[in-house]
Amino acid sequence: MIPTFNESADIKALIETILGLGIEGLEALVVDDHSPDGTGEIVAGLAAKDPRVILLDRAGAPAGRGLAGRDGYLRALERGADFVIEMDADFSHQPKYIPELLSAMKDCDIAIGSRLVPGGSDFDRSWARRCLTLAANSYARLLLGLPVRDTNSGYRCFSRRALEAVSPRTLTSAGPAILHETLYRARRAGLRFKEVPIEFIDRRRGSSKLDLRRLAAGYVTVLKIAIMGG
Ligand SMILES: Nc1nc2c(ncn2[C@@H]2O[C@H](COP(=O)(O)OP(=O)(O)O)[C@@H](O)[C@H]2O)c(=O)[nH]1
Ligand SMILES: [Mg+2]
Numbered sequence: 590m591i592p593t594f595n596e597s598a599d600i601k602a603l604i605e606t607i608l609g610l611g612i613e614g615l616e617a618l619v620v621d622d623h624s625p626d627g628t629g630e631i632v633a634g635l636a637a638k639d640p641r642v643i644l645l646d647r648a649g650a651p652a653g654r655g656l657a658g659r660d661g662y663l664r665a666l667e668r669g670a671d672f673v674i675e676m677d678a679d680f681s682h683q684p685k686y687i688p689e690l691l692s693a694m695k696d697c698d699i700a701i702g703s704r705l706v707p708g709g710s711d712f713d714r715s716w717a718r719r720c721l722t723l724a725a726n727s728y729a730r731l732l733l734g735l736p737v738r739d740t741n742s743g744y745r746c747f748s749r750r751a752l753e754a755v756s757p758r759t760l761t762s763a764g765p766a767i768l769h770e771t772l773y774r775a776r777r778a779g780l781r782f783k784e785v786p787i788e789f790i791d792r793r794r795g796s797s798k799l800d801l802r803r804l805a806a807g808y809v810t811v812l813k814i815a816i817m818g819g
Contacts, residue, residue: 590618590658590661590662590664590665590673590674590676591604591617591619591661591675591676591677592620592621592622592654592657592658592661592675592677592678593619593620593621593622593628593632593657593678594621594622594624594652594654594657595624595625595626595628595795595796595798596624596626596628596679596795597624597626597627597628597631597795599678599679599792599794599795600619600631601635602680603678603680603684604617604619604635604642606684607684607687608641608642610684610685610687612687612688614671615687616641616643616668616670617641617642617643618643618645618661618664618665618668619632619642619643619644619645619678620645620647620660620661620664621644621645621646621647622647622650622652622653622657623647623649623652628678629644629646629648643664643668645660645661647660651763653763653764654763654764654765654803655760655763655764655765655767655770656763658675658760658767659758659760659767661675662675662747662752662755662757663757663758665752666752666753666757670749671748671749672691672694672746672747672748672749673746673747673749673752674687674690674691674744674746675744675745676702676743676744677743677744679792679793679794680790680792680793681789681791681792682702682743682744682787683788683790686702686744686785686787689785690702690744690745690746690785693746693785694746694748696781696783697781697782697783698747698748698751698754698775698780698781698782699745699746699747699751699775699780699781699782699783700745700746700782700784701737701742701744701745701782701783701784701785702739702742702745702784702785702787703737703738703742703784703785703786704742704786704787704788705726705738705739705784706738706739706784706785706786708786709739709784709786709787709788709789710786710788710789711789713788713789713790713791714789714791721804725741725804725807725808726738726741728808728811729769729811732811732814732815733769733772733773733776733811733814733815734776735769735772735773735776736776736782737772737782737784739784740768740769740772741768741769742787743765744787751775751778751780754775754778754780755771755774755775755778756774760774761814762807762810763806763810764803764806764807765799765803766806766807766810766811766814769810769811769814770810773814
């Protein structure tokens, strides 16, 4: 499940790399907020030729990483997925880790591609950007009591049962705080986490959608979840 907004530079190569892993039953579900750069058209073109590619075009719906994630989880469950892997479209989350995430599912309910366990790394981005990530991570870990080191990671695999336990329909985060909201609900449901080390690489093309407004909104959402109990 790949949420996208203006990822036309990478999406075709990413889907081809994922499907090229040769994992039986693997599909690529792209949840696009009707990107003006034509990301959706590229995916629709691939989908017309290959039934393993699915486009969920959120045209007309309010845009947001969280809202797109929620709809993507629901669509994946509707399609009968046994496992749902979510990842960014910009190659920061390298597809080569998909088999490792899947094999970690033998002894957990949610496997997290982690920069913050031994063997993981995040040295490719600017110092300032890494500091922002670390600050947001400590904040969410402390406030929500999450037993996970890399709570900001958007590269994760859920078992079907875990995703159902998170109850995607009632998730409230419009933006990237959905990452923390899902972990929080999972912790409360007693689900087991496992962090799989990944090397996170900076995007080479396109641009980040994380701006100050979204960052601040994320902090407020995490605070609300901590106070209201999700
Ligand atoms: N559908 C959708 N996807 C989004 C939105 N914002 C970000 N994304 C996607 O979420 C992933 C992570 O976003 P990115 O901009 O790379 O954030 P960063 O890695 O924190 O700089 C990428 O695949 C984006 O295209 C949004 O509003 N809607
Ligand atoms: Mg990115």
